[in-house]
Amino acid sequence: MRLFANANYDFLRRRRIAYLITLVLTVPGLLIVLFRGLNYSVEFTGGTLMQVQSQKPVDVGVVRNALTERGIEGAEIQSFGSNRELVIRARVAKEGTDADDTQATGSALQQALDAVLGAGNYTILRTEAVGPKVGGELREKALLAILLSFVAVLIYLAYRFEWRFGVAAVIATAHDILASIAFIGLVRLEVSLFVVAGLMTIIGYSLNDTIVIFDRIRENLHLRKREQFADILNRSINETLPRTVFTGTTALGSLLALAVLGGDVVRPFALLMLFGVIVGTFSSIFIAAPALLEIEKRWPGPAARGHMTPKSPAVPVRKPQPAGAGSGAGAPRAGGQRGR
Amino acid sequence: MSIRTRLLVIVGLIALSVFYLIPRNVTVRERDPDTGVMRDNTLKRIPLKQGLDLQGGMHLALELDQSKQVSADPKRDIDLALTVLRKRIDEFGVVEPLVQKAGDDRIVVELAGIDDPARAKAIVQRSAFLEFKITDETRALEKALPSIDRTLRGLGIKAEGARAAQPSAVQELLGGDSAKAGATDSAAAKDSAAADTTAVVGGVLGGLIQPSSDLPGEYVVPETAFPRVDSLLSLPAVARQLPRGIVLRWSSAPTSVGVEPVRFLYALDERSIVSGRNLVDAQAQLDPLTNGPIVTFELDRAGGRKFGEETGRHVSDYMAILLDGRVQGRPPVIQSRISRNGQITLAGRTLQEAQDLALTLKAGALPIPLRIVEERQVGPTLGQDAIDSGIIAGIIGTLFVVAMMVLYYRTAGVLAVVALALYVLLTLGALAMLDATLTLPGLAGLVLSVGIAVDANVLIFERIREELAAGKTVPLAVDEGFRHAMSAIIDSNVTTVLTGLFLFQFGTGPVKGFAVTLILGIIASMITAIFVTRTLFILWLNRRPAMATLSI
Numbered sequence: 069m070r071l072f073a074n075a076n077y078d079f080l081r082r083r084r085i086a087y088l089i090t091l092v093l094t095v096p097g098l099l100i101v102l103f104r105g106l107n108y109s110v111e112f113t114g115g116t117l118m119q120v121q122s123q124k125p126v127d128v129g130v131v132r133n134a135l136t137e138r139g140i141e142g143a144e145i146q147s148f149g150s151n152r153e154l155v156i157r158a159r160v161a162k163e164g165t166d167a168d169d170t171q172a173t174g175s176a177l178q179q180a181l182d183a184v185l186g187a188g189n190y191t192i193l194r195t196e197a198v199g200p201k202v203g204g205e206l207r208e209k210a211l212l213a214i215l216l217s218f219v220a221v222l223i224y225l226a227y228r229f230e231w232r233f234g235v236a237a238v239i240a241t242a243h244d245i246l247a248s249i250a251f252i253g254l255v256r257l258e259v260s261l262f263v264v265a266g267l268m269t270i271i272g273y274s275l276n277d278t279i280v281i282f283d284r285i286r287e288n289l290h291l292r293k294r295e296q297f298a299d300i301l302n303r304s305i306n307e308t309l310p311r312t313v314f315t316g317t318t319a320l321g322s323l324l325a326l327a328v329l330g331g332d333v334v335r336p337f338a339l340l341m342l343f344g345v346i347v348g349t350f351s352s353i354f355i356a357a358p359a360l361l362e363i364e365k366r367w368p369g370p371a372a373r374g375h376m377t378p379k380s381p382a383v384p385v386r387k388p389q390p391a392g393a394g395s396g397a398g399a400p401r402a403g404g405q406r407g408r
Numbered sequence: 409m410s411i412r413t414r415l416l417v418i419v420g421l422i423a424l425s426v427f428y429l430i431p432r433n434v435t436v437r438e439r440d441p442d443t444g445v446m447r448d449n450t451l452k453r454i455p456l457k458q459g460l461d462l463q464g465g466m467h468l469a470l471e472l473d474q475s476k477q478v479s480a481d482p483k484r485d486i487d488l489a490l491t492v493l494r495k496r497i498d499e500f501g502v503v504e505p506l507v508q509k510a511g512d513d514r515i516v517v518e519l520a521g522i523d524d525p526a527r528a529k530a531i532v533q534r535s536a537f538l539e540f541k542i543t544d545e546t547r548a549l550e551k552a553l554p555s556i557d558r559t560l561r562g563l564g565i566k567a568e569g570a571r572a573a574q575p576s577a578v579q580e581l582l583g584g585d586s587a588k589a590g591a592t593d594s595a596a597a598k599d600s601a602a603a604d605t606t607a608v609v610g611g612v613l614g615g616l617i618q619p620s621s622d623l624p625g626e627y628v629v630p631e632t633a634f635p636r637v638d639s640l641l642s643l644p645a646v647a648r649q650l651p652r653g654i655v656l657r658w659s660s661a662p663t664s665v666g667v668e669p670v671r672f673l674y675a676l677d678e679r680s681i682v683s684g685r686n687l688v689d690a691q692a693q694l695d696p697l698t699n700g701p702i703v704t705f706e707l708d709r710a711g712g713r714k715f716g717e718e719t720g721r722h723v724s725d726y727m728a729i730l731l732d733g734r735v736q737g738r739p740p741v742i743q744s745r746i747s748r749n750g751q752i753t754l755a756g757r758t759l760q761e762a763q764d765l766a767l768t769l770k771a772g773a774l775p776i777p778l779r780i781v782e783e784r785q786v787g788p789t790l791g792q793d794a795i796d797s798g799i800i801a802g803i804i805g806t807l808f809v810v811a812m813m814v815l816y817y818r819t820a821g822v823l824a825v826v827a828l829a830l831y832v833l834l835t836l837g838a839l840a841m842l843d844a845t846l847t848l849p850g851l852a853g854l855v856l857s858v859g860i861a862v863d864a865n866v867l868i869f870e871r872i873r874e875e876l877a878a879g880k881t882v883p884l885a886v887d888e889g890f891r892h893a894m895s896a897i898i899d900s901n902v903t904t905v906l907t908g909l910f911l912f913q914f915g916t917g918p919v920k921g922f923a924v925t926l927i928l929g930i931i932a933s934m935i936t937a938i939f940v941t942r943t944l945f946i947l948w949l950n951r952r953p954a955m956a957t958l959s960i
Contacts, residue, residue, distance in 0.1 A: 069816055070873065119790070174783070193790045195525065199781040202469065213914035217907040224906060228899055262849050265919045268911045269853075269926065272904035273860070279903060280867065283896035311870040314816065315863040318809045322859030325805035326852055331797035333461075334852045341856065 072309040079305050079353055080298050080361060086354035090243065097250025106253060109260035112207050114200030115159035116173045120181060122190040125151045134180040140173060148332065153193075173197070210264045214245070217268065221275060229286060232363045237278045240356035244274045247347045248340060257336050266340040273319070273341075274348030277312060278356040284308050285360070297364055301357045316349045411950070414943040421935070422830065425837025429454055455840050459847030461918050462795055464788030465502075465520035466528055471513055473777040482513060488771040489778055490515055495660065495768070496531055496732065514781070525785045533780065534732070538684030538772020541655075542718070543625030543726040543739050544675035548651035550627075553614045556649045560612045563645060613640060617673060623726055623739065625676065631662040631669040653678050660734035674735050676728055681718040686711025687773035692762035695753065701762035703752040705769055712748030720745035729765070731772050737765060798851040806832075806858050813862060817869050819959035823944040824865040827936040831861050834932040839925065847921030857929035864901075864937030868893040869960055882958050886945055890938070897938065901930050 110117045128145050131154065135143050143158040158173050174197050181190060198206075218238060225234035248270055252259060284304035292300060320342060327338035431452050460467050470493075472479050472486060479485045490509060497505045497517065506518040522528050616633045620626035629637050640646060641656060650656065659672040690705040707715055719727075719742050726739040729752075740752050754762050810828070813821035835854065839846060872889030880888065905927055912923035949955065 073873070073877070191787065192525075192785070193787045195783060195785040197780070197783040199779075202782045209914040213910045217910040220906045220910065221903050224903060261915065261919045262922075265849055265911055265915065265922050268907050269856070272907040272926075275903040275907075276860075276863070276900040279900040280896045283899060287892070287895075307874065308870075310873075311863075311866050314812070314870075315860070315866050318812055318862050318866075319856070319859040321808040321812065322805035322856050325801045325808065326855050329797055329801040329804060330852060330855070331794050331801075333794060333848055334798070334801070337849070337852060 070310065072306075072313055075306045075309045076302075077306060077309075078302055080302050080358060083354055083358040086350070086358075090247065090350075090355070094247045094250045097252075097254040098246065101249055101253035104253070106249070106259050107256050108207075109258050109263075110157055110159060110196055110203070111198050111261050112203050112210075112259060113159050114198050114203035115157065116177060116198075117158075117194070117196040118156045118174075118177055118181075118192060119148065119194040120154045120156065120185075120190050121193050122152045122154070122185050124185070124189065126154055126185065128154070131156070131180065131184050134184045135177070138176045138180050140176055140180070206261065210261070214264075214268060214271070217271060218242075221271075225279075225282075229282060232360060232367070233282050233286075236356050236359040236363055237275060237282065239359045240278050240351040241271050241274050243351050243355045244270055244344065244347050247351075248344055251343045251347075252340065255339070257340060260336065262333070262337045263340055266337045266344065269341060270344030270348055273345060274351055277315075277348050277352040280311065281305055281308050281352050281357060282360075285357075298361055301361060305353050305357055312349055312352070316345055319345045411943070411946055414939070414946070418830075418940055418943060421834060424841075425833045428837045428840040429456070429833075431455075456836065457843060457845045458791075458795075459845045459850070459918055459921055460518055460520060460784070460791075461786050461848045462791045462846065462851070463520055464786050464791040465518065466522050466525050466786075467782070467784040468517040468519075468529070468532060468780055469510065469782035470515045470517065470532065470778040471781050473779040475779075479776075485776050486513060486515065488767065489776045491764070491767040492731070492771040492776070493517060493532060496534075498661070515778070521788055525783075529780060529783070533778055537730075537732055538687065538769060539680040539730045540682050540715075541657075541676040541678075541680055541728050541730060542722050543623065543728055544654050544677060545624045545725060546651075547619070547624070548654050549617070549625075549656070549675040550619050552649055552651050553617065556646050557612055557614050559645050559649055560640065560643075563643070565612055565640070613637060620672070625674055625726065626739075627673040627675070628670050629673050631671050634658070634662075634671045637673070651675075657728070657730060657733060657735050659738075660731070660736055672735070672738070674728055674739070676730075676735075681727070682707060682711045682715050684769075684772035686715070687769060690766040690769035690773070692759060692766040694759060698753075701754050701757055701759045703754065703762050703766045703769065705750050705752070705766075707748050707750070709748070715750070716745055716747035719750075729769070731768050736768055737761070794848050795851070798848065798855065802851070802855040802858070805855050809859055809862055813865075817960055819948070820869055820872075820945075821960075823941055823948065824862060824869070824937075826944060827865065827940045828858065828862060830940055831929075831932050831936040832858065834936065835925065835929050838928045838932060842924075842928075844924045844928070845921050846925070847918040849918045850921035850925040853922045853925040854929065857926065857933070861929060861933035861937070864893075864897045864933055865941055867896055868937065868941065872958070872960055876958060876960075882955050883949055885958070886949065890942055890945075894938070897934060901934055904930055 126147070128147060132143070132145055135145075135156070135158070140158050143156055145157075146155045147153060148155045156177060158177060174195070178192075218241070221241070222234045222238050225237055245267065248267055251257070252263070257263060281304055284307055285300060288295070288300045288304050288307075292303075295303070323338050323342045323345065326334055327342060330338055431454050433450050433452055470489070472482055472489070474482075486509065490507065493515060494507050497507050497519070502519045502522055504520060506516070508516055510516045517532055519528055616629055616637050618628045620628050638658065641650075654675050655678050657674050657676055659674070662669040662671045664670075686707050688706040688708050690703055692701065692703050694700070695702045722742050723744060725742055727742050728735045728739040730736065737754075740754075752765065754765070806828075810825050813824050813828075815821070817824060832854075835857070838844075868889055871893045872885050875885035875888045875892075876882070908923050908927040908930070912920055912927070915923055
């Protein structure tokens with residue numbers, strides 16, 4: 069069995085449609101994020117989270133009233149799984165308040181639960197209490213980690229390929245991050261450290277996918293010096309398509325298992341990664357390769373033809389172009405455009 | 409590389425991983441749930457460390473509370489607080505507690521499997537309290553013991569009966585006998601004593617408390633009897649019988665005398681000579697004359713005056729140093745009148761011990777308020793649930809990947825599955841070898857990585873298919889397939905490792921665990937895909953040299 073063997077889709081010509089799809093899918097989510105903000109976990113905002121299991125079913129409204137009585141306004145209360153399990157999130161009211169508030173909030177929460185459920189009639193399964201200062205630091209660190217990994221990857225790609233490839237890969241990855249953030253905003257996923265880890269894994273996966281295609285482009289640039297750049301891009305994407313699809317499927321399979329069976333803590337991560345694998349695959353084909361094409365149009369250089377071009381201009385092409393491949397691709401370009 | 413060498417390397421890798429994963433004896437210090445005694449327990453288990461989110465436990469991050477007391481030298485204060493916390497946590501009785509500095513101004517405390525987080529927080533945040541007290545020379549406790557035993561008998565408490573009062577760990581830590589914890593202690597003890605109404609025999613405490621021969625006011629209690637004796641002593645009826653002007657204090661840690669660990673109980677003069685407030689400085693050094701370790705300390709003017717008076721009166725008596733109501737080390741003898749500058753000689757001890765004592769003194773001199781800036785606590789049931797669901801998800805996910813590989817790539821797929829099994833073994837072995845902690849995100853990362861680890865093999869197999877389609881012979885196609893796929897595998901994996909490294913750098917506990925499994929997983933998957941699958945292919949082709957088509 070071989071899927072997508074000898075595939076010959078003209079991906080680059082359809083790139084405008086792909087851009088449109090991306091815009092339609094990403095912009096609403098980004099607008100939501102812009103206007104409503106992200107749903108940060110208490111790790112980032114500072115505050116207290118308590119997961120409680122009661123022996124009796126719990127009325128969320130009653131718990132809310134008890135909390136309000138004790139000065140905890142606007143806490144989020146969700147039942148979790150069954151109506152005996154509750155997750156309460158009380159965020160720190162004001163930025164810059166003292167960390168002691170976090171502790172006070174914790175004990176106020178417990179007092180409220182003692183009053184509503186009766187002391188000893190419930191167990192606290194999980195607590196997370198984070199002072200606002202720590203939360204702020206985490207936000208900074210997370211942002212820094214994402215930016216720094218971008219820079220590191222750019223440098224590595226510039227070293228292994230050349231800067232055009234690096235920029236194109238980073239553009240595609242930035243696209244994936246934006247799309248993922250839009251997804252997070254759209255489904256109101258809670259942004260925890262784990263979800264940030266998911267975001268960074270998406271960076272890794274998407275780059276991985278992009279690089280496999282770029283690697284093939286690099287190879288084809290050496291082998292097929294007569295071919296148009298756009299044709300080489302299309303050819304490379306098609307040649308690697310079976311791998312792209314197969315690996316994507318196995319990754320999605322593992323993630324689906326995690327999302328369905330992995331438990332409540334893992335689920336947001338798994339959901340985000342499911343989206344990330346899809347968008348990462350999409351972007352390698354419809355963002356990274358077209359970006360490379362646009363960059364090459366704007367800043368043509370010998371490199372677009374592979375760094376071997378100047379060295380061996382007269383070497384005959386090793387293989388004749390197989391029939392049917394690469395016809396009718398992208399923008400027609402004069403052969404001399406990249407001449408130097 | 410010859411096929412023999414390849415097989416040897418593979419067998420070596422397997423052996424190494426298995427070696428690190430074999431369940432082995434691990435000695436852990438834990439509190440016996442029945443008797444409440446600390447003891448070293450030997451467990452047989454797979455040496456994979458579980459994070460707090462999996463085994464349940466508590467993670468605290470602490471900082472100096474500058475709002476309560478402005479610290480002149482935060483760096484030093486954090487170090488002092490660290491020393492004090494270690495001492496307290498050691499007594500807390502959890503398996504492998506972790507107390508360490510995070511950055512310059514933060515202390516992280518991790519306690520696995522604790523059941524009362526409020527208690528733990530209270531202990532961690534209490535500020536250290538240092539006192540000097542003279543040990544009792546009058547044998548008052550010895551004399552009072554018979555009448556105390558009579559009282560106990562009257563209360564219906566027998567010598568080796570059903571366990572009477574079990575003090576909780578916090579009460580012990582608060583210094584079960586100390587006045588501070590007195591109220592809660594006696595209440596708890598009363599409850600248990602009331603519950604224990606069985607028959608009466610023998611001298612309960614008289615049999616358990618033996619006067620020490622070396623030092624007046626020092627008594628020896630078997631470590632196993634320590635909680636029981638402690639709770640009995642804090643019964644209100646017993647407390648009334650204790651000699652006036654005397655307080656009882658425990659040593660901070662058990663000592664091994666002969667075969668059995670024992671705990672020293674000290675009868676001390678109620679009055680403190682001086683407290684930590686009077687201490688200015690303490691230093692550990694080597695005595696220039698004897699070359700033995702000593703601790704020198706300096707008191708303030710008022711403290712010095714009082715200290716001089718008291719030590720002058722008590723020359724050749726013994727002076728106990730108490731931190732948080734616990735006697736630190738064995739009380740040294742007072743050799744002469746000491747005023748502002750004193751010296752404690754630790755004959756036959758190490759410089760390290762002297763340094764510890766100096767730190768203890770300094771920590772007690774300066775109560776350091778700490779505040780909790782981060783708290784995470786996971787109940788043990790939740791952790792177990794997480795492990796269970798993680799394993800189920802892992803099995804289902806892996807089965808899916810295996811089915812895909814075998815259905816799509818046939819025999820080659822089977823080889824890849826063998827490599828995948830090895831991949832899982834290698835990753836776990838590497839985690840155990842590096843003593844890395846497996847967290848819930850790490851577990852999820854492992855499940856995900858099974859889906860991604862096949863990528864390298866997929867790259868190779870697709871390349872082989874292409875080469876075959878281009879009309880190459882089987883051996884040549886396999887060779888070229890592996891060779892051409894290499895650059896893609898390496899470049900794509902290096903970038904993932906790079907992001908993983910940054911994740912490791914910024915992440916806290918659980919997320920760090922994710923980064924570690926991610927990085928180790930990628931390295932293991934490269935080894936198995938490139939090296940192991942290749943070897944399996946060589947074996948396969950060697951067995952069928954004339955193979956014209958490949959089951960791929």
